[in-house]
Amino acid sequence: MSDWEVDRDDGVVTESEKKLKTPPLYKVLLHNDDYTTMEFVVQILQSVFHRSAGDATQIMLHIHKNGLGVAGVYTHEVAETKVAIVDAMARQHEFPLRCTMEEA
Secondary structure (H helix, E strand, O other), X not given: OOOOOOOOOOOOOOOOOOOOOOOOEEEEXXXXXXXXXXXXXXXXXXXXXXXXHHHHHHHHHHHHHHOEEEEEEEEHHXXXXXXXXXXXXXXXXXXXXXXXXXXX
């Protein structure tokens, strides 16, 4: 082989595609009680879950009528954080508002 010749491997290169699974999602739920004000629930929905005033009011009324409502759907870590924030705000304002999460 001379200095100018190149030994070439003409084999086919294949890439194996790795499929990423989407993480499981969790619903963050607000529970109705007899003491937490409707205004506070709307405030929570707007400040923690970034809902518009109209959406927050609709969700609050759903919670009030049905005893339970979905504030949002998030990945596990985000849902955990939202639940912790709501619990802390409810305690700070001395409301018994319950916030939980369950797999969507």
